Structures are given as C-alpha cells and as structure tokens.
C-alpha cells in the first residue's frame with residue numbers, strides 16, 4: 419500500500435481525495451468506527467472564515483473557501499456552502515484596533531471582500547442585536563458555513579471512485595518501523611505494509627502518534643453547542659455573529675439558531691457529555707447581546723458536546739516528522755479543521771508526493787516548531 423491514512427473524518431477524507439487528484443490511488447483510509455463522522459467532524463458548527471489573525475491561517479482559508487464555492491461542481495456532491503458571512507462586533511477600542519490590524523493583513527494577502535464597519539452598518543447587518551455599546555466590527559461576506567458531513571462524504575466518495583479503500587470498524591493499534599522509517603501498521607484486522615502513514619486521528623492524534631513513539635502536543639478540549647427550537651425573530655440568511663466582548667456567537671440553523679460560547683473554564687480531557695449547567699451560562703451571555711433570545715426555546719436534549727484538538731499555539735501541525743521518515747501529521751486544528759480541510763488535503767498530498775507545497779510556507783506548521791520554540795500564536799479563536 420502506498421499510503422495508509424489513520425482516521426476517516428473530514429481531514430483524512432480530504433487527504434485521500436487530494437492524493438488521488440495527483441494520481442496516487444493505492445491508498446487506504448482506516449476508521450475504527452462503523453460510520454465516518456463520529457469524531458469531531460460530526461459535532462462541528464460548520465463555520466468557515468478567512469477572518470484570522472495570522473498569515474498562515476488566512477492563506478489556508480484563501481485556498482479553502484474558493485474550494486468550497488466550487489465543491490458541488492468538482493465533487494458532483496453538495497457541500498452546502500452558504501456564504502452568509504461572519505460579523506465580528508466589538509465594544510472597545512482594543513478589539514477594534516485588533517480587527518483593523520487583522521483586516522489590513524487579510525487585505526494584503528488578497529482577501530477582497532472583508533470590510534470594517536461603524537456601529538450603524540453593524541446594526542444594519544444584524545438588526546437583532548443590542549448595539550448601543552457597539553463601536554464597530556468586521557464583516558466578510560464570503561465567510562459562512564458548510565455541512566461538515568456532506569463535505570467529508572463528498573471527498574471520500576470521489577476518492578473511492580478512484581480506487582481508495584475505506585476500512586471501517588478497524589482500529590490501528592500499532593505503527594511498525596525499521597531502520598528506514600515507517601514500514602507498516604497493525605490493525606484489529608491484521609497488518610498492512612506501507613512506507614507512508616498519515617495521522618488524521620483528530621482529537622486522538624497524540625495517542626496515534628505515541629504508537630510511533632512520537633510525542634505530539636495535541637490535546638482534546640470539550641466544546642458545547644446549543645440549538646434553539648424554531649424561532650422566527652432572526653432571518654435564516656443571517657451571518658455568523660460573534661460578540662467579541664464575551665465570545666458568544668450564533669448562526670441560523672434550520673428554522674432556529676445554533677448558539678456557541680467557549681467556556682474559558684473548560685479543562686482538557688476526553689469529555690463528550692453535554693453539561694446541563696452550560697445552558698444557563700451561554701443563555702445569560704447570549705440574551706445580553708441578542709435580547710430576542712429570551713423568546714426562544716431550548717431543548718437540552720438536542721444540545722451536544724464534541725472535542726477540539728488543541729495545540730499550544732492554536733495552529734495545526736502539518737507534514738512529516740523529521741525523526742521518523744514516512745510518518746506524516748495532519749492534526750491539532752484547534753477548532754478550524756472543517757474550514758481548513760481542503761487546504762490540508764492539498765498540502766499533505768503535495769508534501770507526501772513532492773516534498774513541497776505552494777499553498778503555505780509549510781515550515782510554519784511543522785511538528786519541529788514546538789521543540790524549536792517557533793510558536794505562531796493565533797488569537798482569533800472561536
């Protein structure tokens with residue numbers, strides 16, 4: 419087998435597809451669950467945005483968002499990309515200065531549609547929010563949402579049409595090495611010989627890396643989302659609205675809203691239970707910015723939790739591990755793995771097949787940056 423990919427989520431699926439785009443078809447994707455999408459991909463909010471702070475994340479989005487806009491045509495399968503925009507609103511000068519700096523960086527890198535707004539325009543884009551304390555914001559209309567499961571399935575379907583094999587209900591339990599590097603994987607269905615293994619195991623990435631003797635600084639962090647019942651106070655065409663003063667954000671979902679807030683008190687761990695106390699926490703922040711939320715109903719049974727795969731500098735880890743030839747990483751997306759899945763697939767395929775990629779400066783996201791202290795902190799986190 420030329421390439422073994424561990425993990426059949428959106429990232430493993432995109433890598434498989436992009437390998438076939440470059441003519442590499444002897445590829446197997448190993449997924450321990452009976453169905454794809456049971457990891458973070460199936461729990462995601464599906465947000466896509468180019469409004470980041472660091473050039474490398476902006477570049478990943480500048481590759482991925484146009485890819486989503488052509489996805490349906492290219493994959494003959496829907497992505498449900500809805501370019502409804504992300505509106506970031508701020509109540510203080512410090513955040514406004516931050517948005518201005520990011521705006522300039524985004525425009526310099528080629529993002530054409532992002533705009534800075536004063537309070538009146540913010541109120542026009544999101545008339546439902548309380549805007550008396552808002553001093554401005556930033557809006558990019560090509561940001562928006564996709565359906566993560568559809569994107570994952572589209573990538574995998576196309577990859578399989580071209581010969582990629584998906585092994586479900588198969589767990590990778592060992593990674594074999596010899597004097598030259600990686601030489602195979604051990605699974606619950608037998609061993610597979612290969613010189614290239616890709617770790618696309620989402621929040622479980624550090625456990626998979628450990629099988630190869632690699633100490634990967636990726637840790638799981640619970641994130642919770644709360645949908646409302648159908649609610650007609652907000653247009654289904656609304657953008658994702660982010661209140662920078664609290665981190666509360668929401669977007670339309672079906673005939674209701676999907677509410678999100680990242681609790682700063684959350685601690686790392688494989689916790690996937692939904693904590694009922696979170697509802698009160700998120701609603702108190704939400705109602706303050708979105709008073710009509712008082713009229714919305716929330717059914718706790720429809721709320722859910724999933725895991726972000728975090729790194730110390732909140733950037734992904736992409737590419738080879740220098741100390742173990744043939745072992746590649748596509749991990750630690752820190753909440754951005756759905757939106758960056760197209761760029762990731764292309765970068766990994768480039769690095770595996772050609773050793774270089776022109777999508778980003780891949781050294782910036784190399785595994786070795788941690789040991790070398792070359793961190794590149796992303797602050798525009800959601």
Ligand SMILES: Cc1cc2nc3c(=O)[nH]c(=O)nc-3n(C[C@H](O)[C@H](O)[C@H](O)COP(=O)(O)OP(=O)(O)OC[C@H]3O[C@@H](n4cnc5c(N)ncnc54)[C@H](O)[C@@H]3O)c2cc1C
Nearest residue numbers: 425427428429450457458459463465590620724755756757
């Ligand atoms: C609540 C929430 C909201 C989010 N919102 C967004 C958002 O708005 N936008 C965005 O871009 N991202 C968002 N994310 C992050 C995004 O979901 C992830 O970055 C992305 O899904 C990662 O995809 P993945 O394929 O790497 O991981 P996963 O989807 O977790 O896939 C990894 C797969 O590996 C398999 N696996 C693990 N170990 C083994 C093994 N030993 N053998 C075989 N298989 C194995 C697992 O079963 C799993 O299916 C959100 C995440 C959460 C939890």
